Amino acid sequence: MAEIQLRNLSKRWGSFVGVDNFDLTIADREFLVLLGPSGCGKTTTMRMIAGLEQATGGDILIGGKRVNDLDPKDRDVAMVFQSYALYPNLDVYENIRFPLKVRRIDPATHRDRVMRAAEMVELTDFLHRRPAELSGGQRQRVALARAIVRQPNVFLMDEPLSNLDAKLRVSTRAQIKNLSHELKVTTIYVTHDQIEAMTLADRVVVMNKGVVQQVGTPTDIYDRPANVFVAGFIGSPAMNLMEGEIRGGVFEGARVRVPGLSAPDGRAVLGFRAEDAGPGAGSEITAPIYTLELLGDSTMVTVRAGGALVSVKAPKDFRAEIGESFSAHVPASICHVFDAATGARR
Ligand SMILES: Nc1ncnc2c1ncn2[C@@H]1O[C@H](COP(=O)(O)OP(=O)(O)O)[C@@H](O)[C@H]1O
Ligand SMILES: [Mg+2]
Structure with missing residues (x-):
């Protein structure tokens, strides 16, 4: 069970409020999208959930357990960033396998797990290439496979498509949707692109200036925007x-x-x-x-x-x-x- 509860989660730097009293329960296996313009507090929220940033107020519970004081490695959360952060000297196979080594998972299981993850993102034919020999889309798929291979309880994805060109963005988006359907892991996905949000999400959280504006299904948000900000942000x-x-x-x-x-x-x-x-x-x-x-x-x-x-x-x-x-x-x-x-x- 990986229900995530954010209880009045806040982040301040001095008098500046980056995230203001974020209060939400994310259901087990839900695909939740945080949507809002640049600087509205999306990454900060994700980093607090991952444990890369200390909350200045409120609580984070994963599977009912308060994790505020746990190290990132003890939170069972895998994060995929906009920049792929691959190891240039390792081939695709070793890049995907890396988290298993770090976590001292039984080496006898590595090959199976890497192959399964590679298959899910269609990288089986590229296992012996280095990152420099891959396209942007393939690199992002290595990053996805590296998150999948851990079999985490929670996926956090921060603008994973924004370095890809328009066409690749659409096909990779479809792949992420299909993957999430297969994996059924609680996922929080950050984007400033409302089409990405509408196409991927079970529920969307629209944020502005650190404050949640509306939470709802894509249909709710499109049909009944809660305020002028949401109305002006959703739709093309x-x-x-x-x-x-x-x-x-x-x-x-x-x-x-x-x-x-x-x-x-x-x-x-x-x-x-x-x-x-x-x-x-x-x-x-x-x-x-x-x-x-x-x-x-x-x-x-x-x-x-x-x-x-x-x-x-x-x-x-x-x-x-x-x-x-x-x-x-x-x-x-x-x-x-x-x-x-x-x-x-x-
Ligand atoms: N370490 C920091 N110190 C001060 N302000 C920060 C820091 N990190 C982020 N911020 C500010 O917090 C706000 C939210 O940032 P961020 O969460 O990265 O936004 P988003 O991901 O939605 O674009 C921004 O105004 C940003 O400048
Ligand atoms: Mg960001």
């Missing part, structure tokens, strides 16, 4: 957000008028996703076209509504000129309303 493109005023259920902003909302009167931020809206009937927004982007399966139309750029997905054969007036259908049913002062969902 990010959710359209406009400031304005609600009176009697009608939102009015620059070139925007959406009736039929069930939200209280007052200043508000209205949000909707480009893919939920479309051109035409209703015409809650009418504004000049700022740009058109052909995406293959659709055309993204972006208009300038006052100070805000607002994107709407149109059919792939939609054609118009920049500067032309464009009308979009934005029914109340696709809209999200946030408090203008606090940013919280209403």
Whole structure:
């Protein structure tokens, strides 16, 4: 059982708060993704769980046991970093085997374990190459195999794909997903890439400035963002957000008028996703076209509504000129309303 409990976990350096009261239980075998912009405290959280950084507040429990004061090697946690940290003078086989030697695991078992790990990441044909003779993707797979070979209770992965080019990132991501399905080990995975988070996670934790913003399944977070920060961080493109005023259920902003909302009167931020809206009937927004982007399966139309750029997905054969007036259908049913002062969902 490797349930992980973080109880009001905090990290301060002087008056600077890197991680602020992180409180969460991660279920045995769950794949949890920490998502947030650079500097929001993701790596610091991971390093505290791994034992590479001392918490300044709160507790970490792994399998019900408090581990705050245990050395990293006694926590049964394997970490995969952005930089692969392979030994350049050892071949793939010896790199994968290394943690077994360090941990003084019965040498009679090494060959079997290394071969099994290598097979899982499709490195069987490369066992006698050195890291310099491998591609970036292959190197990252050696790092993964080296974590797998230990059969740890917990995997921690810190942006493992971010040194790979776009295409390799997608295929390695699929491989990690498949691997996690086979291994069924509690995993915490850090990324600033929301697509990675959405595709891999059982649950996502969105962080900003050391503070947890929302915890939920990818669907929860996409469908019901808890605040303006999450709304603007999740989705590609990010959710359209406009400031304005609600009176009697009608939102009015620059070139925007959406009736039929069930939200209280007052200043508000209205949000909707480009893919939920479309051109035409209703015409809650009418504004000049700022740009058109052909995406293959659709055309993204972006208009300038006052100070805000607002994107709407149109059919792939939609054609118009920049500067032309464009009308979009934005029914109340696709809209999200946030408090203008606090940013919280209403
Ligand atoms: N040793 C340190 N001393 C002071 N501040 C640090 C230290 N390590 C990290 N920080 C700060 O803590 C914040 C969170 O860092 P980090 O956890 O690395 O963010 P992330 O991984 O989300 O990009 C950042 O603002 C960073 O500058
Ligand atoms: Mg980091």
